[in-house]
Amino acid sequence: MDISKNDIISMTVSLNSEGQGDKVDMILDNKSKKYNELLNLDVRYSKFWRITAGYKGTEVPIFTGRNFFLNIAKGTGANSLSLSILERNSFFEKARMSSNYYSNITLEDIITDVAKKYLGYTDAEIKIGTGFDTVIDSFVVNQESVIRKLRAAVNAFGGNLYNDAYGNFCVNRMYQTLSPVITYDKSLIQNYSFELKGVQDRYTDIEIVGRERAMDEVIRDDKEVCLGFQLLPVGLFAYPYVNISRRRFRNQFLQEKKGLPYSPEDDKPNISLITFYDVTQKVNIAGEFTPEPFTITSQTNEALKGIPSDVDIKYCTPEETEIAGKKTEYWKPAPGTYLVDILGFNDKQTFLRVRGYPTTNYPVILVSTYGYEIDDRYVLHKGIKIEDWKTSIIYEENKMKDLSHYHSIGHFEDPSGGGLLSDTMGAVNLKTYNLDFVNSDTLAETCLNYLGAYEYYQGQRFSMTIPFNPLIERNDLVQASLDKTVLFYVTGITHKIGSFCSTELRGVIKNVNDSPWI
Amino acid sequence: MITNATILAECKKKLTNPTFSITDYTSSIGKASYDKPYGLVYIPTPRLAFPTGVTFEMCLGQTTEAPKNGIPFKFYMPDDWDYSGSQCWIVFSGDKFLRTTEYSLSPISDGGGTDLYKTDRVITWHSWELSTWKLFPNLLKIHYGYTTFYYRIKIEKSGYYSAWSELSSFSTSFREAEQGVLGTDGDGGSVTDETGYMFDGVKYW
Numbered sequence: 001m002d003i004s005k006n007d008i009i010s011m012t013v014s015l016n017s018e019g020q021g022d023k024v025d026m027i028l029d030n031k032s033k034k035y036n037e038l039l040n041l042d043v044r045y046s047k048f049w050r051i052t053a054g055y056k057g058t059e060v061p062i063f064t065g066r067n068f069f070l071n072i073a074k075g076t077g078a079n080s081l082s083l084s085i086l087e088r089n090s091f092f093e094k095a096r097m098s099s100n101y102y103s104n105i106t107l108e109d110i111i112t113d114v115a116k117k118y119l120g121y122t123d124a125e126i127k128i129g130t131g132f133d134t135v136i137d138s139f140v141v142n143q144e145s146v147i148r149k150l151r152a153a154v155n156a157f158g159g160n161l162y163n164d165a166y167g168n169f170c171v172n173r174m175y176q177t178l179s180p181v182i183t184y185d186k187s188l189i190q191n192y193s194f195e196l197k198g199v200q201d202r203y204t205d206i207e208i209v210g211r212e213r214a215m216d217e218v219i220r221d222d223k224e225v226c227l228g229f230q231l232l233p234v235g236l237f238a239y240p241y242v243n244i245s246r247r248r249f250r251n252q253f254l255q256e257k258k259g260l261p262y263s264p265e266d267d268k269p270n271i272s273l274i275t276f277y278d279v280t281q282k283v284n285i286a287g288e289f290t291p292e293p294f295t296i297t298s299q300t301n302e303a304l305k306g307i308p309s310d311v312d313i314k315y316c317t318p319e320e321t322e323i324a325g326k327k328t329e330y331w332k333p334a335p336g337t338y339l340v341d342i343l344g345f346n347d348k349q350t351f352l353r354v355r356g357y358p359t360t361n362y363p364v365i366l367v368s369t370y371g372y373e374i375d376d377r378y379v380l381h382k383g384i385k386i387e388d389w390k391t392s393i394i395y396e397e398n399k400m401k402d403l404s405h406y407h408s409i410g411h412f413e414d415p416s417g418g419g420l421l422s423d424t425m426g427a428v429n430l431k432t433y434n435l436d437f438v439n440s441d442t443l444a445e446t447c448l449n450y451l452g453a454y455e456y457y458q459g460q461r462f463s464m465t466i467p468f469n470p471l472i473e474r475n476d477l478v479q480a481s482l483d484k485t486v487l488f489y490v491t492g493i494t495h496k497i498g499s500f501c502s503t504e505l506r507g508v509i510k511n512v513n514d515s516p517w518i
Numbered sequence: 519m520i521t522n523a524t525i526l527a528e529c530k531k532k533l534t535n536p537t538f539s540i541t542d543y544t545s546s547i548g549k550a551s552y553d554k555p556y557g558l559v560y561i562p563t564p565r566l567a568f569p570t571g572v573t574f575e576m577c578l579g580q581t582t583e584a585p586k587n588g589i590p591f592k593f594y595m596p597d598d599w600d601y602s603g604s605q606c607w608i609v610f611s612g613d614k615f616l617r618t619t620e621y622s623l624s625p626i627s628d629g630g631g632t633d634l635y636k637t638d639r640v641i642t643w644h645s646w647e648l649s650t651w652k653l654f655p656n657l658l659k660i661h662y663g664y665t666t667f668y669y670r671i672k673i674e675k676s677g678y679y680s681a682w683s684e685l686s687s688f689s690t691s692f693r694e695a696e697q698g699v700l701g702t703d704g705d706g707g708s709v710t711d712e713t714g715y716m717f718d719g720v721k722y723w
Contacts, residue, residue, distance in 0.1 A: 003540045011538075046544065053538035055528035060520045064543060098563070098670075098682035101609065101616045138615040143684060165520070167543075179519035188530060214615060215664075216656035294580040296694045307656050308663075311648055340648040343578070343692045344665040351665070351692045353645065355580055372656060468536045469529040471520045501536050 003028065003035070009080065009498070013051065013063050015474065016492035022087040022163060024051060024063050030081045038081065049085050053470040053497070062470045062495060064167030087163045089119050092147040099141035107157060108132040110139050111150055111171060118146055121169045129172040132157055138211065139437045156435050158450035162474055175457065175489050175510070177477035184466055185481050190502065192464035192480060194517040202412065203431040203455055204422035208448045210406030210438025215307060219372040226255040227306045228299040229368040232354065254368045258312045261332045294355035296343070299369045305347040308371040311340045313354065315365050331366060378403050408444035410452050431455065457508035462488045468501035478505060484516040561673050561680035564593035567634060569688035572718045576643065577695040579713040586714030588639035591671055592629050593683065601626050604675040606637045612664030618657060642667055643690055665690045690716070
């Protein structure tokens with residue numbers, strides 16, 4: 001069914017990307033109950049309306065929406081209906097949902113896919129401007145409002161997201177008008193007002209907290225180090241004696257010996273077996289030597305946690321312990337028959353399976369794990385404790401977000417006299433944006449700049465009421481020629497249609513430096 | 519700004535007399551009908567039941583490359599939901615942010631409890647020969663080798679999908695396999711050869 005414009009008693013079209021979404025409120029004359037059909041639930045959710053307006057028979061769309069609620073208007077009996085038409089994705093302002101994971105595609109592609117898959121837009125209805133081609137490595141809507149998540153992402157790149165008068169899904173850079181400046185002389189402005197934030201109402205600092213830094217993103221200078229080692233007496237019982245007690249030195253020693261043979265030398269670091277001269281073969285209950293065909297081992301990371309990258313195996317056998325008439329052990333790189341499987345790893349240890357060692361000459365195996373150590377700048381040291389014969393660092397996951405997450409922080413200057421605004425105020429009024437798709441400090445800084453500009457502009461707002469103008473859209477740059485000229489970007493529009501028709505424009509002032517309010 | 523010279527000229531007058539219209543635009547924009555608020559999504563979102571926060575012990579032999587039977591993912595659905603013909607998508611990774619993911623598609627069966635359903639046993643773990651492992655970049659090493667696995671699921675039926683479930687995780691640990699029966703599988707059957715089974719402390723799965 002159509003709604004006759006003659007039955008519309010009054011109508012307000014509110015377009016405001018900063019609020020809860022756009023909507024149209026109207027009062028319909030329903031004396032003959034001809035609009036009672038609109039009370040049907042099926043009609044509520046299936047109908048889609050377009051409102052056009054203009055002059056002298058020429059009209060342009062001012063709103064296109066699809067969901068509506070209505071009720072019998074109170075106080076007027078059954079003679080009128082109160083009807084609200086909402087923008088097409090208004091449900092998603094508050095509804096929580098989860099999306100696919102998006103990896104390594106541009107923000108523009110993410111917006112397009114989400115808009116098509118979850119919001120029901122067609123390709124032709126998605127209008128994305130330039131400046132949204134940054135590649136995001138991980139983006140997901142996780143039990144939150146999809147439209148608010150997208151809007152937060154778009155805002156962080158200096159844009160705004162809204163439905164235009166045609167019902168298109170628009171993403172454009174804020175403060176970059178798409179149209180020529182529209183000028184209004186003072187005589188046409190019915191009323192106007194400035195809304196200026198005082199210094200005391202401003203944020204002094206803005207902080208961007210991005211995605212948590214993943215383990216692979218906080219490795220220390222990409223240099224492979226020895227994470228840990230273990231002696232596996234697969235054929236012999238022996239107890240490992242290490243003559244350098246500080247573990248980091250032992251790891252450095254093993255790092256230098258990766259893939260190389262070595263024998264202990266006097267006065268030099270080495271790893272040897274304390275009971276090597278009295279080795280005994282591993283025996284089973286029956287008294288027979290039973291070499292294990294494979295061993296599963298968990299190697300504890302002796303320094304900080306790291307990502308394992310390689311494993312080095314050395315072995316020595318009783319037959320090769322006597323060199324130049326002197327009893328000593330001789331460690332050789334294991335031959336290719338020794339096989340290592342990486343089973344997995346976590347923050348503290350690496351799980352390995354070692355197999356393929358010989359069953360005849362009963363070796364002792366030294367297994368060293370190499371990898372990339374986590375940078376301890378991202379670990380909060382709590383202290384040092386004495387543990388038996390050694391000291392060790394006590395640490396835990398760092399909970400300070402400026403280290404554990406991608407991060408940037410900026411400080412506003414005092415607009416009156418320079419210097420930090422927080423110094424003028426004597427206090428920090430911090431606004432934090434949590435943007436879990438920000439995957440680098442550089443990107444955090446980029447977003448900081450855009451959101452800093454946004455906060456700055458919000459401090460100087462202007463609004464004015466003019467004769468009804470259906471042509472103006474958000475992002476338009478309007479010039480109000482008052483005693484001084486005010487240039488402002490339109491962020492919100494309200495059309496009031498009834499016995500008297502007007503348009504209220506709200507926006508942020510562009511020519512702030514001119515102080516047009518003075 | 520919408521461009522229209524006639525309207526622009528009129529709206530710059532002090533006294534204006536605008537006209538307006540409202541039309542049914544249902545068939546002209548977007549989807550012709552709006553009976554599915556999420557577009558392709560109308561199946562209820564599954565609520566995860568297992569494994570969440572579980573640590574599995576993998577029982578490995580000399581040549582075990584993958585679990586013998588994997589694990590079933592279990593989830594709850596509303597009591598009026600008909601699971602026949604449904605499949606379950608599982609996405610999992612050792613990377614918390616799922617920058618690299620593996621997908622698995624499994625049929626669904628009755629999970630043996632009120633409104634509880636389960637997938638087939640899905641192999642989520644593999645061992646890697648050192649020579650292969652060394653070729654992985656760090657992100658892939660985390661994706662394949664980190665012993666905590668993050669996952670979530672969604673339901674597919676007749677070409678439609680549920681929303682994704684919440685994110686959950688489980689962990690793995692490892693030991694050499696031993697001879698003997700040390701537990702039962704998820705269906706209550708005795709396990710006689712534990713090589714390659716995943717043991718969560720209560721049952722083999």
